[in-house]
Amino acid sequence: MVSGSPALRHNALVYDSEDEYVGRAVPFLREGLEAGSGAVVAATRPGLAVLREALGGDAGAVTFVDVGAAYTRPARTLAAYHSVYADELGRHRSVRAVADVQFGPDPREWDLWTGYEAVFNRSFAHLPAWVLCTYAGAHLPDPVREGVWRTHPEVVSAGGWRCSDRFDDPDRVLRDVTAVPPALPALRSVPSDGGVEGVREHLARELADERVPAAAALDLLLAVTEVAANAVEHGGGIARVRAGRVDGRFVCEVVDHGTGFDDPGAGYLAPRAGVGTGLWIARQLTWQLDLFRAPEGFTVRLRL
Amino acid sequence: MSPGARLTPSQERDLVVATEGGDPEACHRLVEAFLPEISALARRFGYGSAVGRAELVQEGVAGLLFAARRYDTSLGTPFWGYASFWVRKSMQELVAELTGPVALSDRAVRALAAVRAARRDHLQAHGADPTTDELARATGLSRAQVEDLQATERVPRSLQEPAAGDGRSADTVGDGLPDPAAEQAYDVVLDAIEMRRVRDLTEQLSDRERAVIRAHFGLDEPAQTLTRIGGSLGVTAERVRQIEAGALAKLRAALARPAVLPGGGA
Numbered sequence: 001m002v003s004g005s006p007a008l009r010h011n012a013l014v015y016d017s018e019d020e021y022v023g024r025a026v027p028f029l030r031e032g033l034e035a036g037s038g039a040v041v042a043a044t045r046p047g048l049a050v051l052r053e054a055l056g057g058d059a060g061a062v063t064f065v066d067v068g069a070a071y072t073r074p075a076r077t078l079a080a081y082h083s084v085y086a087d088e089l090g091r092h093r094s095v096r097a098v099a100d101v102q103f104g105p106d107p108r109e110w111d112l113w114t115g116y117e118a119v120f121n122r123s124f125a126h127l128p129a130w131v132l133c134t135y136a137g138a139h140l141p142d143p144v145r146e147g148v149w150r151t152h153p154e155v156v157s158a159g160g161w162r163c164s165d166r167f168d169d170p171d172r173v174l175r176d177v178t179a180v181p182p183a184l185p186a187l188r189s190v191p192s193d194g195g196v197e198g199v200r201e202h203l204a205r206e207l208a209d210e211r212v213p214a215a216a217a218l219d220l221l222l223a224v225t226e227v228a229a230n231a232v233e234h235g236g237g238i239a240r241v242r243a244g245r246v247d248g249r250f251v252c253e254v255v256d257h258g259t260g261f262d263d264p265g266a267g268y269l270a271p272r273a274g275v276g277t278g279l280w281i282a283r284q285l286t287w288q289l290d291l292f293r294a295p296e297g298f299t300v301r302l303r304l
Numbered sequence: 305m306s307p308g309a310r311l312t313p314s315q316e317r318d319l320v321v322a323t324e325g326g327d328p329e330a331c332h333r334l335v336e337a338f339l340p341e342i343s344a345l346a347r348r349f350g351y352g353s354a355v356g357r358a359e360l361v362q363e364g365v366a367g368l369l370f371a372a373r374r375y376d377t378s379l380g381t382p383f384w385g386y387a388s389f390w391v392r393k394s395m396q397e398l399v400a401e402l403t404g405p406v407a408l409s410d411r412a413v414r415a416l417a418a419v420r421a422a423r424r425d426h427l428q429a430h431g432a433d434p435t436t437d438e439l440a441r442a443t444g445l446s447r448a449q450v451e452d453l454q455a456t457e458r459v460p461r462s463l464q465e466p467a468a469g470d471g472r473s474a475d476t477v478g479d480g481l482p483d484p485a486a487e488q489a490y491d492v493v494l495d496a497i498e499m500r501r502v503r504d505l506t507e508q509l510s511d512r513e514r515a516v517i518r519a520h521f522g523l524d525e526p527a528q529t530l531t532r533i534g535g536s537l538g539v540t541a542e543r544v545r546q547i548e549a550g551a552l553a554k555l556r557a558a559l560a561r562p563a564v565l566p567g568g569g570a
Contacts, residue, residue, distance in 0.1 A: 046400035052448060053415075060446060068397065069366070072373040086563030105389045108379050127563060197545075204521040214523035216325030218506065221521055222555055247377040248317040270563070277560035284559060287324075304325065 009130040010121050011161075012152035013098075014137040014145070021047075021134060022054045024156060025098045028132055032096035033061050038088035040097035042081070043134070044068045047100055063088065071102035074116035075268060075283035078123050082270045085129055094128040101133050103144050111177035114147035118173035119268040121151070126272050132156075147173075174264035181290040181301060187242035187253060196228040199241055203252060206243045212250050212304065219285040220304045224252055226278035227300045231256035239297050249287060250304040260298025266291055310337055316383050323372045334372060335365055341384060342368060342391055349395045355402055360395045367394030418443045419453050508558055512537070513551035516544055 015021040029039045029051075041051050042065040052059045063084065070080050081099070088095040103113045117133065124131075135148055137157065149155060149166040150173055156162070190202045200221055207217040231238045235256030243252040267279030267289055283289045288303040311319065319337070322330030339361075346360035371387035422442035426434035440447045506514045506523075515537070519528045530541040530548075537544065 044397050046397050049401050056449075057446070059448065068394070069370045069373070072370070082563065086561070089563050104374070106379070106381070106386060109376070200521075201527075204527055208522040208527060213322060213325045213327040213330075214518070215506075216327075217523055218517070218521065222552065222559075225552065226556075248314070248321045249377060271560045272562050277556075281556060281559045 008121065008124045008127055009154075010124075010133070010152055011131070011154040011156065012133045012135060012148045014135045014140065014148060014155060014157040016137045016158055018050065020158065021136075022050060025051060025132065025134065026054050029055065029062060029096055029098060030058060032094075032130070033058060036093060037130075038092035038095040039063065040065060040084055040088060040095060040099075042067045042070075042084070042097060043100040044102075047134075051098070067100060067102065071104075071113070073287065074112060074119070075280075075289075077116065078120070078268060078270065079280075079284050082124070085124065085127055089127065089129075094130070097129065097131045099131055099133050101135065107141070107143070110141070110143050110147065114144070114151060115174050115177040117147060117151035118168075118170040118177075119265050121153075121170045122265045123268050123270050127270075171264050178264060181292055183294075184242075184244075184246055184251060184253070184301075186246065187244040187251060190241040190243050190252075192238045192241040195238070196225060196232060199228045199238060199254070200225055202241070203243060206252075207250065210245060210250055216250075216304055220250065220252065220302060223282040223285040223289075223302050224254065226282045227254045227302065230276075230278050231258075231300075234258060235260070235298060246303070251301065252304075253299055253301045255294070255297040255299045258298055260291070260293050262293075313382070317377050320372045320375055320383055321377060323369065324375070331369065331372075335368060338368055338384065338387070339365075341388070345388070345391055345395065349392075349399070355399050359398060363394040363398040364391045367391040370394070415443070415445060415449065415453055419445070419450060508554060509551050513547055513554070516547045517551050520544075520548060 013021070013024050015024065025041075029041070033039050039062040041048060041062055043051065045066055045068060048064050048066060052062075052064060055062060065084055071077050085095055085097070101113065101117065103110055120131075133148075133152065135144075137145075140148075146166070149164045150168045151170070153164055153167045154161060155164050190199075190206060192199055192202075194201065203224055204217070204221060207220060212220070228238055228241075231254055235258030237257050239255045239257050241252065241254055243250070245251070267283040269275050269280065271277045271280060279289065279291075282300075282302065286302045286304055288301075290299075290301040290303075292299055292301075316337075319330050319334045323334045342361055342364035343357075346357050346364055349355075349360050367390040368387050371383070371390040374390075375381075375383060375386050419439055422439050423434055426438060426442065434442070436447055436450050439445075439450045443450065445453075506517060509517065516533055517523065518525060519533045519536075520530065521527060530544045534541045534544045539547075
């Protein structure tokens with residue numbers, strides 16, 4: 001690829017040794033630097049130390065990002081990376097990044113992060129960025145390894161660069177790994193009169209009654225503002241609002257009168273011309289956002 | 305004593321959720337509840353390691369708070385069962401960071417030797433330790449490289465090395481005893497994490513905007529009507545509504561700023 005290419009290139013490096021990690025990552029970054037690209041290393045601190053040392057005098061031109069605490073929820077991780085890439089693209093015509101991904105030990109989380117890798121292809125599709133996601137192959141569980149090949153169009157490993165014959169449509173991967181939201185009959189009705197401002201006021205009282213911390217309460221109020229505004233503008237108006245605690249978290253549902261839409265990437269697409277930002281904001285501010293058609297209408301469920 | 309003996313499952317879950325939501329009191333209580341487990345891991349880790357126990361506890365607390373931000377309560381896993389991986393990983397990474405480069409490459413060993421020689425020369429010539437910048441100039445390394453190499457030389461002793469031959473394992477020595485240095489370390493980490501919280505969005509607002517949002521939405525105070533807020537600010541209710549709308553728009557813009565692409569597109 002020529003640096004400065006207009007669209008995202010999202011690849012994976014599956015390495016068997018630290019030498020291989022360094023041997024692939026450093027020339028990749030140096031080639032970009034020589035062509036005028038920005039360069040980012042996103043890793044935990046040992047990874048940063050290894051690459052900083054290996055880059056030697058070139059390290060000064062590279063942005064090092066500690067991702068030790070970045071992989072909390074996919075939407076928040078995407079927003080954090082977007083901020084880093086936006087910053088680089090303010091100074092360079094393109095950017096190359098080596099990024100460590102933190103799947104964690106719990107198999108029940110792996111689908112979530114495979115979904116993140118899938119939607120990454122859509123989220124940053126408009127950015128002139130070449131991102132090399134790095135995976136230590138020695139202890140990579142089979143489902144995660146399979147996910148790497150399903151979500152990266154090209155994968156580099158001991159055998160060299162290869163187009164992935166298992167790369168799958170990001171939306172299909174997202175659908176496969178997203179569970180159907182369960183019904184939550186315990187939620188109670190909240191008045192939905194007064195439009196967006198009315199819903200916000202009613203929910204503010206519910207949040208105060210539930211003793212939700214102020215910062216989190218504001219997050220939810222901002223998120224629900226976006227969802228309620230969408231319901232008014234695109235969904236024929238707000239039909240009903242419900243709220244309550246589920247598994248210790250404050251949950252709120254907004255149901256509208258419209259037919260809804262079916263886009264598993266909704267809210268994951270980084271801001272750009274022609275793409276609405278309401279659901280991007282709502283996803284960043286909540287633990288989970290589910291959008292689904294229910295018997296009572298198109299529903300957006302916000303879980304704080 | 306297990307964490308479960310100190311907290312019921314629902315107490316534990318509520319503490320984790322409140323911590324993730326930015327409640328500082330919950331954050332402190334959560335760390336206090338799991339500090340014995342973190343300290344025990346640090347003792348096991350610190351044995352034979354070049355890294356001090358207080359630093360390990362500090363990293364462990366950061367790992368615990370990261371786990372709280374990632375923990376899915378709906379999965380039903382006990383929190384420590386989930387968090388212990390991240391606590392251990394944080395400690396492993398600290399050890400790797402501080403000791404890694406020496407073990408990793410001959411080049412780093414040579415660079416470290418050059419730093420030591422430059423320090424010795426400087427000491428002999430000036431009778432005082434050199435600064436990082438002076439070491440960087442003397443060795444031709446970058447300041448960051450010198451700092452990394454210096455970090456590998458930090459060899460603080462752990463607070464409690466097990467006495468050889470006393471018949472007790474490293475896991476049991478000192479269990480349950482107060483650990484003032486580790487306690488202090490955990491305060492430092494908590495303060496740092498609270499300071500860098502990015503989700504306190506109201507920091508981006510003016511004092512008046514913040515007052516309106518807090519009063520109308522009842523954030524840390526009883527909710528008030530627009531009319532009442534207007535009365536206390538000396539403006540009309542409609543003006544208060546406008547201030548609130550402006551504040552929300554400002555927060556919205558901060559959360560959805562597009563990248564400015566080469567050529568001026570977004």
